[in-house]
Amino acid sequence: MSAIRPYRPSDREAVDEICVRTGASGTDATGLYSDDSLLPDIFAEPYLAYQPELAFVVDTGDHVAGYVIGVSDTAAFADWYKREWRAGFAERHPLDTAATDAERELIRYGLSYGDRLVPELGDYPAHLHIDLLPELQGQGFGRRLIRRLLAELEERGVSAVHLGVSATNTSARAFYNRLGFHELPSSTPEGPSLGIATDALI
Ligand SMILES: CC(C)(COP(=O)(O)OP(=O)(O)OC[C@H]1O[C@@H](n2cnc3c(N)ncnc32)[C@H](O)[C@@H]1OP(=O)(O)O)[C@@H](O)C(=O)NCCC(=O)NCCS
16 A cells, blocks of 8 residues: 655665656656756755655555655755755766757856745745656656655745746646645746745645
């Protein structure tokens, strides 16, 4: 029976793999970039290193097949990222090794993360990422994972959370809409950003 539980350090590789297998606007990004570690090195690993207590996984009893990860204070996380993560990231993913424009853009994103944050941070200080393998999608785990993270954030006194979603990921967008996320004022069609209060009934 699949169940949601807190992240453990031994889940790290599974989380990385899920990040890759859902990393192309919700579909499999395996082999898309020169190095499959590029996506998790931006969208999973720093979160697990910084605030692992805000990571939750879905354990099928056999393996981990989904997760939600978040940070409660994006501005503090961004400062930490710049101080502690960027140099190692730059060494692991030299810009001049990028094989495609898309890869170059992604490495640039990893190199500059934290320089430009959403202007609504004061009202939506936390942010999150959620990914489930196809075998687990459409069974209510996404809603339950978000619910779990919102409850944890609310307990920490955080009033609202934001997230970015790829403009081409229409399926995730429908999911967020269904849960009651709304567009932030700074959201654009090319770079949608959404938010929700942590006490929202989802
Ligand atoms: C997007 C994702 C997190 C949603 O999780 P999920 O477990 O599949 O969604 P749930 O089963 O919890 O759905 C919750 C609600 O959203 C609705 N919903 C989910 N996907 C939907 C879709 N594509 N279109 C319309 N409604 C959708 C469900 O019908 C459900 O509504 P209901 O409870 O009223 O019946 C998951 O499918 C996923 O990880 N996809 C691949 C990776 C990804 O895109 N991540 C997000 C990156 S920003």
